[in-house]
Amino acid sequence: MPQLNPTPWFAILVxxxxxFLAVLPPKVLAHTFPNEPTLQSTDKPKTDPWTWPWH
Structure with missing residues (x-):
């Protein structure tokens, strides 16, 4: 039964x-985002109170 011979399957696994470990990670890490994230200010925006009547 040839499927019980581990030699070709072990070579395929290796x-x-x-x-997976040598070729793909550099390809995946080479991708960049189109827009770099920018820092937002820590100041809270001024919000207006709710002025509509409730009835």
Missing amino acids: FSWLV
Whole structure:
């Protein structure tokens, strides 16, 4: 039964992990955001009170 021979499957496992750990992370980390986040001020905006009647 050839499916019980671990030699080709172990090589496939090692090669696939090599691809996942060596090739893909630099490709994923090379992506950048189109807009860099900017810091917002810590001042609270002035809000107006609710002026509508309740009835």
